[in-house]
Amino acid sequence: MSSVVLDASALLAFLRREPASERVEAILHEAVISSVGLSEAVATALDYGGVLDQVFATLSCLPIQTIPFGVSDAYLAASLRPATRHLGLSLGDRCCLALGTKLGLPIVTTDETWAGFPMPTGIEIIR
Numbered sequence: 001m002s003s004v005v006l007d008a009s010a011l012l013a014f015l016r017r018e019p020a021s022e023r024v025e026a027i028l029h030e031a032v033i034s035s036v037g038l039s040e041a042v043a044t045a046l047d048y049g050g051v052l053d054q055v056f057a058t059l060s061c062l063p064i065q066t067i068p069f070g071v072s073d074a075y076l077a078a079s080l081r082p083a084t085r086h087l088g089l090s091l092g093d094r095c096c097l098a099l100g101t102k103l104g105l106p107i108v109t110t111d112e113t114w115a116g117f118p119m120p121t122g123i124e125i126i127r
Helices: 008-015 021-030 035-047 052-060 071-079 081-087 091-103 112-116
Strands: 004-006 031-034 065-067 107-109 123-125
Touching: 004 008, 004 021, 004 091, 008 021, 008 035, 008 052, 008 107, 021 031, 021 107, 031 035, 031 091, 035 052, 035 065, 035 091, 071 081, 071 091, 081 091, 081 112, 091 107, 112 123
Parallel strands: 004 031, 004 107, 031 065, 107 123
Antiparallel strands: none
16 A cells, blocks of 8 residues: 655665665655656666666566556646745656645655645655
């Protein structure tokens, strides 16, 4: 059963074995990520020199559930823009927040700027 939403930055911390990776590893079995967040994490992994086939092989072995991003999710993410603009949150960030809102789950991220967003279910910043 899912109990937490991963932001792309948290998944990247795990993939890159950054200090926060241990926290992410501990919650992988109960984590979900938006398909938008997954795409963002893969793109950034490639930016860091990863190879698509290897990134795919690594991620496909993880017990994370990927949630498709649909039309209603697009509207929800868009509706968060006024409340997040002053924090500089990206579209990917808002998609993650939308998923957390939709599922009523807390979010795990490494991005400290998220601390300024009043997420009712909570935001855990792991760096």
